[in-house]
Amino acid sequence: MAYVAVKGGERAIDAAHDWLARTRRGETAVPEIKTDQIAEQLGRAVDRVMAEGSCYDRDLAALAIKQAQGDLIEAAFLLRAYRTTLPRFASSRPVETSAMLIHRRISAIYKDLPGGQVLGPTYDYTHRLLDFALAADADSAMVPAAVPSSTEADQSPPAVTPRVLDMLQAEGLMGAEPQSDAVPGDITREPMSFPAGRDIRLQALARGDEGFLLALGYSTQRGYGNSHPFVGELRMGDVSIEIEPPELGFAIDIGRITLTECEMVNQFGGSKTEPPQFTRGYGLCFGHGERKAMGMALVDRAMRAEELGEDADAPAQDIEFVLYHSDNIEATGFVEHLKLPHYVDFQSELETIRQIRRRAETKPDTGAGEPQ
Amino acid sequence: MTLPLLEAHDLQLQFGSIRALDHVSMALWPGEVLAIVGESGSGKTTLLKVLSGSDKPDAGQVLYRDPELALHDVHAMGAPQLRALHRSDWGFVQQNPRDALRMGVSAGGNVGERLMAQGDRNYGNIRQVALDWLAQVEIDGRRIDDLPRTFSGGMLQRLQIARTLATHPRLVFMDEPTGGLDVSVQAKLLDLIRSLVSRLGLAVILVTHDIAVARLLAGRILVMRRGQVVETGLTDQVLDDPQHPYTQLLVSSVLQA
Amino acid sequence: MNGYNFAYLDEPTKRMIRRAILKAVAIPGHQVPFGAREMPLPYGWGTGGIQVTAAILGADDVLKVIDQGADDTTNAVSIRRFFSHVAGVETTTRTRDATVIQTRHRIPETPLTGDQILVYQVPLPEPLAKLEPSRAETKQMHALADYGLMHVKLYEDIARFGHVTISYDYPVMVNGRYLMSPSPIPAFDTLKMNRMPALQLFGAGREKRIYAVPPYTTVRPLDFDDHPFSLTRAPHACALCGATNSYLDEVVTDDRGSRMFVCSDTDYCADRRGEMEGDAS
């Protein structure tokens, strides 16, 4: 009978998993992709999965991308679910991005500056023309040899590349960030509560969805919470991670990770207590993620509206709205859960609607009985 | 002898270099309408916020005397008590009714909300009270299930007044209640407020920049300038024979207008 | 399962969740924030319920998992498998035999006992959320027991439709103090919560809240004196077991409008059919 059709969940799940595995593998005549190929050749995808999965491990991110057939949100979810089971040995010391080994570093507000402009590996000035050579046999594609430019060869990069906004700050033109040794909150251990401090906000944005931050940042440029941004500095490169085990009493270097950092310069008209000056929007993410870091910096600044005494009526300025909706793992779960059966709720809605309709048919003058 | 309903003693509040309240004291007796007048930036709105508990002064006290004559320090009571006070003994009429009304809730629901917040659990009763109040503010009872967004500006303000008065507060704060309305609508609304206030024996603290509104509604007036009370007294007396040069200027500018 | 602790979560995390549960039991109906972890199942698919279950599960427990009242719906199967995988506990589909029942959207028809715990999966723990989106504001409203706004919603329903139209996730007052979302169970199930002998625990993973109704606590659906809470149920008997007091699923049997009504609680229905066959022989 018909009713039997909705049974058999166990078998259906097994069959679905089998089918999924076959789909993931694709045509078996085509060689299976290796995770090291993903890590090496789909680096930006790996970076995004590490950032949104909030776990820096290129190999695991590559595995997640393979397992998720390139669905990057699914991959970030896999990485997060793994991350949550890992023990915590230590918290690192704050990373020092001024000591970054720079791969790319640009400022849009100064033509030249200490440390120089370093264009680095960017799509910015490429022509977006499909390169059919890449579609040909992989081995035949031309790869330029790594020849360091004369300038790079001549002057080895300085150990410290000063941050542009620090220069503005030294001049008194940039609002100072409050210094604190307080232990920052941890949104992976403690539920968010409001009002949320900047530590919490930045954490949430750092693992937030790139598309969401992009769209919100974009909205601030289009008049929904105007903040007149300039890219003070965008830098990408490697930084050392240091931990300070209590039994040692001094810091040790445990490795390097790639980070992208963006500092936006925004106008601020001043208040009754403060003179006009610039303010900072800050973005930082794992890997090479300029779009993410820039969106984050715009949204970080937008969320400071209330603190700076500005009107806070645009979506990007609504801290609760932004923080509750930036996490794509939460969002995708809740949106996609609509696929789960809801027949019980739907059945009660059906009965309610039928009841209202029955009333309406039997008694045309419904509801409160007031004349219209 | 009756005792004041609300007293303020030596209120001080500073915003940066600006003295928003500079040693302000006042008292309000039951059933009395007090107008606070002054230009924008004079501190009148700040005073209203401090008196109603939403802004804290740097120094000074605001005391409220409940129906049992017990005195309460408005800024020392906790948020729950203050909120309860705002839902029972007190009412607040905003300049923009959209800030106070729930625009997605019917007129009846808007009027009934305070009753429900106070624990009324009888639908028929809530509805009857809502109908009575709509009649008192001259809104057609047939509009009871309509959403406020279908109402005109004057109707919205009357609906806000009905919503505020439905639980019979003793003290109502009004912030430019006729601001933003055109003149004929203003006149009608002022008439309505005056008759409601006298019929219900409400005590009202009214903030307005409009001397004519103060003259029509208030028994007593308090003139503010740069955070200070420059003159206070019976409305007719102050407006007919202003002592302070600033009051004289205010009165003459309205005469010219 | 290799590489994972009993019932998946590590012990410090379980302790954290148990502390939240204890606090929730001490303040019935109050939402306790907790450090919800990322689970290997997606948010919205029961991560809150799973974390509560993982935190309370012992090796001797017998677990039943239902979704829409049925043991055999895909999500119920998936969660049951997860726990037999990571905890190795015995599972059952029989309500009577279970010590812990994790549920989505239903309360079993068979009355629960004091030896059982019912764990609800909760998508949106904040009953005021649809009326007031800001959690900072709803937190205030709970603190001050300021629930007039919820009554405004009921008032609006009666004014427009003549009766309250909330058909599931019907707001309830717990112990006369806290307004609570019973999770999206049908309004039909709401009264089963009142003075239930079993402990009722509610877990919301994405929203990171746990709350509880201790045994024998009063749970009252919100209503008006002159418009009391009333149950809606399809006016039919179960086509399989003939029950007239159970909540029914409507099953469309062809594309010409034919349908049948059967118990949503599959264990209850099967049990009754067993009894009826027994009676017949």
Ligand SMILES: [Zn+2]
């Ligand atoms: Zn049945």
